[in-house]
Amino acid sequence: MLLRTIVAVRGGRLLRCLSERLPAPDVVVERVRPSEGAWDRILRKGGDVIVVSESLIPDPLERSISLLNDLPEIPTSVVITQSSSPQTHADLLACGCDTVLYAALPEDQLVDAIDATIENRRQLVSRTLVDHGAGHRPKLADFVSEGPTMQMFMQVVRRVVPSSATLLLLGETGVGKEHLARAIHAESPRSGGPFVAINCAALPEQLLESELFGHEEGAFTGATRSRRGAFELAHGGTLFLDEIGEMPLHLQAKLLRVLQDFEVRRVGSERGVEVDVRVMAASNRSLKDESEAHRFRQDLYYRLSVIELVVPPLRDRPEDIPALAGGFLARIGPKIGIDVRSIAADAMEKLCQYDWPGNVRELSNVLERAMLLCEGDQITLDDLPVSITGARPNSHASSAPFTADQWRGKTLHEVTAAAIEQVERAYLEMLLGETGGRVGDTARRAGIHPRGLYNKMRRHRLRKEDFRRR
Template identity: 55%
Template sequence: TKSPAMRDLIQLARKVAGTDTSVLLLGETGVGKEWLARAIHADGTRPGGSFIAVNCGALPETLLESELFGHEEGAFTGASRPRRGRFELAHKGTIFLDEIAEMPLHLQVKLLRVLQTKTIQRLGSEDEIQTDVRIMAATNRDLEEAVRARQFRPDLYYRLAVVNLRIPPLRERREDIEELAQSYLEVYRQQLGRPVHEIRAEAMLALIDYSWPGNVRELINVIERAVLLAAENEVGLEDLPRSITPHATNDFTPASAAPSETDDSESRDTAGFPRALFTTRLPDARSRLVEDFERRYLSRLLTKHEGRIGPTAKSAGITPRALYEKMRNLGLAKEDFKE
């Protein structure tokens, strides 16, 4: 990395890695909080142990407790057999609690007890189970503000935030964009079997100038898309989304549905789809079209419901957990849709 802020962060993370201290990772959606947590785990004292990630905001409150702590047979309707929770699965390893700010208050109490006693209780059991787990947590919210608003327990906050690691958004470390883009270009060139070897200067300038609201996750999606669509062995402006280059025409939206004075009819077929799309394998082309449609579809619903997960999932006909997973993969954050 060329970013002084990232170099300082990585240096601090390496110091923390050699301990079992609780770590709180802060940063916007898509900056790479789980990536850093995994790196700390791999470089720490438990590299041979499991790394178990739990998204606290993706599970309904009724299921989160069982997911974390497990349950005994008959603990609730549908509990037909005993089941170990994530803490037990992470024994001798690390548990990563993403979106910790979304955890209900009554579960925050139970998590605090785990931190204090290093024991857990399955739902429906009176027995305590010893657990040896390193806990790392992450959030894109201001937890100190949540504490002041009585939405997050102060005692739990202080136990989790022994060390705070704030990952800067991509727009604050533009000097890293070229290196990241080239790195993921190589990844997807090999993964997709495409003869794309470099990014043209004008396209790289557009990537560097873009604000990246979805951060590194959005950059990864953009590079994968560009490698797939590139007609030659270079990524050009025409291979980037219009959100990055307003005058680029290589978008998945049929030309008839989104007319533009800058449309180049030679780059599209009669249906309005990029001709480069037809040089790829059918599964790859289909997946990119579906991904683009899902991003647009869910963005409209999230805008309509002002970022609320429950109503959005209901309108889409999917579960909140499935919606969270799709948003994660598409680089969408509910905070971006709240008024």
């Protein structure tokens, strides 16, 4: 990540020393004039490290410092005071300042101390940005390759892992594009740096622009303070641009410029900063077709597609299904507290014959559901959805909820309404499971309008996220 260091100090010599010695490949130094209103300008700018003369901090000190510590970046503060009294130093620290330095020290010593503070900040940022979670972290070995389709694909992948080349990851929904991007990052020389993911379809144009490139205070209405963008956050690591095909054309032009010289300019800023970022973009649509239809810039497509990795759909590699399924059982079991170790041969055969429109995501969903339904320690045909086994619905199971006991005291209308609700819910659950929670896809298959589907999902308390992550 790029570390922004804001310097607002009195004393020309110190300022010169700081401006000369602090900048590093990941450190950008910005000066704030030590005049009236300096503190407000600092608060609006924000930053990682704030170096400020005590006399520029308005009274009451405690409140001012707490405003600084409340900024989203929670900056590390270095306060330079004219006082040599230990009591003053202790008071400043008690107010929440991180480092207090005596202004009369030789400039070199001051700069060394500030440099050490920046190094601490660097360590802190890398600890928080790099995911050290105990959960499952994607690795290349997850991409099981029992047959030639996947073996050839993984051969290409392994070749591009060590470089910093831009990658375009294509493939149907649920094949594992994001999983692959994370795995490549984790096994690349950049693994110590951050992995920042942005979904280009999820944000309106202006927000997406500032999310990607950052903005300066006042750049647009509502930009009350400056903010860094994903490129700056991903400095030293990888930036994953998901659903790149949805990026508005105007931003595509800006992205292309950044990909050419890796210099980003925040919205509303004249100055560019250099970033060292590996970009991976993903789409489940053919960007070639999109660019031919003028919905995607051709020049950007050419720039991105130098290395294009098309993750094969699951139906083209049924030989990988047993090992993938085994991996999921082992991974999902502890998460849901159910120990199911194996899949019966006839059930496995059905899994290998099915065409998996929702790909690996759908496989994982189907297995989690099967584990929950499973009564022994082996998944059987009964635990799989009808769409996969091709069997007629089990008449006992489907009629069980509608027993005479439940009909008593109800009108015909109430009973049929309840039955419809139940069938509707089960049907939507099945479809959402298959599409991995994709509303557009589900609505199309169900033959209803997406808005109608949303209403039904709300009524049945079905959330698309629950079908994505499983």
